Amino acid sequence: NSGTTFGGYSRIASGLYDITMAVGAEKLNHPNKYVIFAGFLGGLDIEDLPHILANFSLYGMNDEDRNKMNEHIRKYSRPDKEKKNKNRSLKEEIIKYRNLFDVYMVLKNWIDSDTLKKMRKISSGDHSPFMDVYGFAARQHMKKYGSTIEQLAVISSKNHFHSSLNPNAQYTFTLTPEQVLADRLVTWPFTRAMCAPIGDGSASAILCDDKTVKKLGLMAQAVKIRASVLGSGEERSFSDIGIGERLSKIAYEKAGLGPQDMHFAEVHDATAYGELHQSEALGFCKEGEGGIFAESGATKLGGKIPINISGGLESRGHPIGASGLAQIHELVTQLRGNAGQRQVRGAKIAIAENGGGALGQEEAAMCIHILEAPSK
Incomplete structure (x- = not known):
């Protein structure tokens, strides 16, 4: 997961090691x-x-x-759809x-x-009870800011389009917003297509210090870590500043950059609302405008700040222990210019946000990474 990336980075930054390997894996299907x-x-x-x-x-x-x-x-x-016998x-x-x-x-x-x-x-x-927690947060946002289930459907549809361009994705089919809305309800206001599926998977990354990268002749492909931040959640109310906003400010400061400098992002979207929320928390749009921002096309490939070009957790898949490193893989693939049909043009700087667990209304822990393309 992204926590192992932080661990590998921290050990190199401390001078204890010159090469580390981060690994994440999950077996969820049962x-x-x-x-x-x-x-x-x-x-x-x-x-x-x-x-x-x-x-x-x-x-x-x-x-x-x-x-x-x-x-x-x-x-x-759907009259043509048989109702389940309860x-x-x-x-x-x-x-x-x-x-x-x-x-x-x-x-x-x-x-x-x-x-x-x-x-x-x-x-x-x-479905997991976490979906009910996410549903509560989405309903609070809808009541306070006027966001809609139709906006969530736009986000989900966009991510299914992105995943159709990703050969490593769990789902490689597209869905229109109308198809997303017509899917089975999991909990209000989420349909099944708005929620991450159960899946198995693994991911890994090798991290090196500058000296080792130069020694091995890897400068042309070495993606630089500008910031690696790990933090814990806090017991808070819905109106308090969330962990994503707190940690992203730290990450931006460490990198000497701001949200306006990011060319694309991968965020934790166990539901479509997760992406809506994080687009606000990471500073890509104003608080309360995440739904409108997505509706404008800003977060789609070719937009102002493409989000979850991999398909995100909703469509790429969410093997929990590997999801964070899968985000890092997408960032590295894009920054090296190797993403094929889903390549973000001119991508030089990117951010990944991944949260895990639950502490009241927010994640128990979160990692944020900012990466920079290889210097050529």
């Missing part, structure tokens, strides 16, 4: 969806799971949210409880039977 769900819980304080799971109810929808969701369903309902067979119920029991046997040192019941209640096994 026939038992609750095992996947339990894996996501590793991003939380596992010793305080009962309290944390109880607090997930705070991110639920109110009547106004439900009304808007129902309006959306009526508008984009009445489970006895066999399906037995399998479900057996799967839950398997998870309990792994986590029994930290949870009791009541907590297990909460796990069953807050997750049907078709």
Whole structure:
């Protein structure tokens, strides 16, 4: 992940090593969806799971949210699409409880039977509870700034277009905004196409100091790290300054650059709202205008500041432990001019933002990297 990139960079910067290797890998796919769900819980304080799971109810929808969701369903309902039968067979119920029991046997040192019941209640096994947290943040943004689900659909459609140009992407098909809106709702206001899929993957990077790069004759391909920042989340309210804004200011200062100097960006978009939020937090547009900014075409390939040219987590994929390094790979590929059809013309400086875990309403940790193209 991007944390290992920070670790490798820090060790070289300290003078302890001249070459390091950063590695990230993840195996998420599993026939038992609750095992996947339990894996996501590793991003939380596992010793305080009962309290944390109880607090997930705070991110639920109110009547106004439900009304808007129902309006959306009526508008984009598909008569030709068969509705799922919610009445489970006895066999399906037995399998479900057996799967839950398997998870309990792994986590029994930290949870009791009541907590297990909460796990069953807050997750049907078709999405992680993090989606409900992201949904809450998106709804708050919509209420405060007037952002819309249609703007989220534009972001998702744009990322599916980008991933169609990326041979390493999990999804290589395109979707129109209308198709995104008509997809299955996961939680309001996200449809399935707006959410990162489950996937397996790995990525790695080799880091060297200046002396080693010159010794090995790699100056023509060596991408320079202008800033590498790692920080922790804070308990905060929705209106407080978030971790992305705090850390990006530090990264810009270290690099001696600003958001206006970035030629493109890769950001953590477990949902389309993540990209909307980070486009504001990293200073590419004013607070509250992330949706309008995306709608203008500014974040698409060829736009003012292309974001997630790889397809992002939504479309390139999100094997959690490898996602941050996959961002670094995209930055390096672009800055070397090797991105083919998705190449950002004249790209010299780029930024990557990757967050992980959850601490209240923000990420438990985040890394931000600013990279510069090889000097030729």
